[in-house]
Amino acid sequence: MTEPLLELRGLSGGYPPVSVFRDVDLSVNADEYVGFFGPNGHGKTTLLKTIAGLIDPWDGGIYFAGKRLNAEGTMRARVSHNFNYDLFRKRRINTRDVVDAGLIYVMQGNLLFPEMTVEEILDIAPRAARSRPGVAEMREQIHELFPRLRERWSSKIRYLSGGERQMVSIAAGLLAMPRLLMLDEPTLGLSPKLRIELSNAVRKIRETGVPLIIVDQNVEFLTSLVDRLILFDHGTITREIRAGDMPDHDQLMDMMFGGAH
Amino acid sequence: MAFDTFMFILMSGILLGGLYALMATGLAVVWTTLGVFNFAHGTFVMLGAYIAWQVTQSVAGGFGFMIAVVLSILVMFCLGFVLHFALIKPFERNQNVVLLAVISTLAAASIIENSVLLGWGPRDKQIAPPIGSKIDFFGASINTFDFVILGVALLTLFALAVFLRRTTMGRTLRAAAQNREAAELMGLNVPKLFAITLGISAATAALAGIFVGSLRFISPTFGADPLMKSLIVVILGGVARFTSPIYAAFVVGIAESFSAYFLGLYWSPALLFAMMIAVLLIKPEGLFGHRSKTL
Numbered sequence: 001m002t003e004p005l006l007e008l009r010g011l012s013g014g015y016p017p018v019s020v021f022r023d024v025d026l027s028v029n030a031d032e033y034v035g036f037f038g039p040n041g042h043g044k045t046t047l048l049k050t051i052a053g054l055i056d057p058w059d060g061g062i063y064f065a066g067k068r069l070n071a072e073g074t075m076r077a078r079v080s081h082n083f084n085y086d087l088f089r090k091r092r093i094n095t096r097d098v099v100d101a102g103l104i105y106v107m108q109g110n111l112l113f114p115e116m117t118v119e120e121i122l123d124i125a126p127r128a129a130r131s132r133p134g135v136a137e138m139r140e141q142i143h144e145l146f147p148r149l150r151e152r153w154s155s156k157i158r159y160l161s162g163g164e165r166q167m168v169s170i171a172a173g174l175l176a177m178p179r180l181l182m183l184d185e186p187t188l189g190l191s192p193k194l195r196i197e198l199s200n201a202v203r204k205i206r207e208t209g210v211p212l213i214i215v216d217q218n219v220e221f222l223t224s225l226v227d228r229l230i231l232f233d234h235g236t237i238t239r240e241i242r243a244g245d246m247p248d249h250d251q252l253m254d255m256m257f258g259g260a261h
Numbered sequence: 262m263a264f265d266t267f268m269f270i271l272m273s274g275i276l277l278g279g280l281y282a283l284m285a286t287g288l289a290v291v292w293t294t295l296g297v298f299n300f301a302h303g304t305f306v307m308l309g310a311y312i313a314w315q316v317t318q319s320v321a322g323g324f325g326f327m328i329a330v331v332l333s334i335l336v337m338f339c340l341g342f343v344l345h346f347a348l349i350k351p352f353e354r355n356q357n358v359v360l361l362a363v364i365s366t367l368a369a370a371s372i373i374e375n376s377v378l379l380g381w382g383p384r385d386k387q388i389a390p391p392i393g394s395k396i397d398f399f400g401a402s403i404n405t406f407d408f409v410i411l412g413v414a415l416l417t418l419f420a421l422a423v424f425l426r427r428t429t430m431g432r433t434l435r436a437a438a439q440n441r442e443a444a445e446l447m448g449l450n451v452p453k454l455f456a457i458t459l460g461i462s463a464a465t466a467a468l469a470g471i472f473v474g475s476l477r478f479i480s481p482t483f484g485a486d487p488l489m490k491s492l493i494v495v496i497l498g499g500v501a502r503f504t505s506p507i508y509a510a511f512v513v514g515i516a517e518s519f520s521a522y523f524l525g526l527y528w529s530p531a532l533l534f535a536m537m538i539a540v541l542l543i544k545p546e547g548l549f550g551h552r553s554k555t556l
Contacts, residue, residue, distance in 0.1 A: 052446060053445075054442060054445065054446070095445040095446065095448075096445070096448055096450060099446065099447070099448030100448060104446070105446055106446075107442070107443060107446065111440065112440060112443050113435070113436050113439040113440050113443065113444075114439060114440075115435070115439055116432070116435060116436065116439065120432050120435075121436070123429060123432060124429055124432045124433050124436055124447065124449075125447060127429070127433065127447065127448060127449065128446075128447045128448035128449075130448070172447065176447065176448065
């Protein structure tokens with residue numbers, strides 16, 4: 001058994017003082033597609049943002065390729081509001097360490113940089129790759145994955161449609177040469193046509209050999225794509241389903257809500 | 262009014278506009294990137310002028326004007342870079358960061374101003390302009406150096422615009438300005454980029470300060486006027502584009518020099534404030550802008 005690429009051990013977090021997810025244990029292997037499914041507002045995005053280093057984890061550990069990304073120990077609670085804690089309290093996880101390690105997070109409903117053009121963004125995106133090789137090949141692949149972007153090459157993000165923005169986000173994430181890519185609801189709020197186009201692109205990312213964690217509300221899309229489906233409910237992982245016995249939409253609803261939906 | 266008088270007033274207005282554009286762009290870049298107003302901007306202008314003045318003095322070796330300009334810009338860039346970590350970074354995770362930054366930059370302005378007063382004394386000083394000749398411009402006799410100032414100011418702004426649009430470094434600066442979280446997820450060192458922005462702003466302020474110091478006298482308190490004018494320009498023009506405060510700077514400069522001729526020197530600030538209030542009432546996002554702030 002090889003060592004998992006990403007491992008969460010007893011991870012807890014949230015927006016102080018509100019706890020959003022508790023004791024999450026998860027391991028993702030280097031060749032795996034993992035899907036997250038769960039109701040809105042139950043902490044999937046917060047969990048991913050914590051792994052990406054945007055939010056300080058409260059407790060537990062995030063290990064990526066054998067390296068610990070967050071600080072040891074439990075976060076101390078804020079005891080006084082009459083004090084600029086930020087001056088003394090260091091961040092417990094650094095986004096740049098996470099990116100340097102090759103764990104890239106593509107945000108949900110991402111506006112990216114509204115006043116920059118597609119070309120400008122894809123020019124600076126490989127800076128996240130640091131010394132990881134293969135940026136030039138990835139550029140070629142991105143043109144094949146998202147032919148639509150070439151038409152909008154010098155448009156500002158502000159003028160792009162939601163689907164095109166999502167494509168730029170994913171393209172920028174891929175140009176960072178990820179060792180693991182986390183996509184947060186890539187098909188959120190898209191028209192059915194664009195949703196199919198984007199789903200096909202996400203499917204094709206598999207050919208580039210990049211492992212993926214993907215959060216989505218579309219059951220058929222998820223179950224057809226991933227090796228393992230993780231049900232996330234009330235801030236914890238409630239169930240893991242392997243590729244062999246993927247449920248359909250109704251079965252999944254039964255599992256999550258006990259048939260009372 | 263004779264044509265040569267008109268030309269003279271217009272040219273001095275355009276010169277003022279160029280200086281204001283240089284000052285206001287520095288302020289606008291910090292506002293659009295860091296999201297705070299830097300009330301120490303006026304003292305950056307003043308300190309830049311003092312550093313250049315000191316370098317040209319015989320005590321410090323009596324270097325030429327060009328060396329003074331380069332040294333002053335370098336020192337002010339470093340000061341701006343360092344001050345970001347002292348004035349703004351400690352509060353950046355606080356939700357009242359805008360208000361806290363007002364206080365901390367005002368404090369810095371006061372400290373810099375009084376340090377200059379302690380170090381260089383209250384007496385007025387002037388940087389000797391490197392070119393003393395005058396040229397005849399449509400009947401008006403205008404200092405050659407004024408044209409040089411205008412040219413250098415516009416060239417600097419053009420170079421800054423090219424840097425922000427065309428170079429990877431400038432593009433990462435704009436990325437950090439437009440969406441901080443997404444910039445962090447791209448692995449950009451956002452605090453460093455913000456510090457560089459404040460450094461660039463301080464460097465342009467220093468350049469403007471040197472030019473003002475070679476046209477007028479410099480004293481420890483002369484930073485108040487550039488700060489006020491930059492604020493008026495930024496509010497008047499808005500920050501929707503890189504160029505909006507530049508257009509507004511020429512409007513303000515020309516309005517100021519004509520009102521100084523027709524209304525008198527004491528009434529021209531009143532006119533500028535009246536213009537600013539009118540713009541705030543009618544088009545709050547600025548004359549040359551829509552409701553957005555970008556770089």
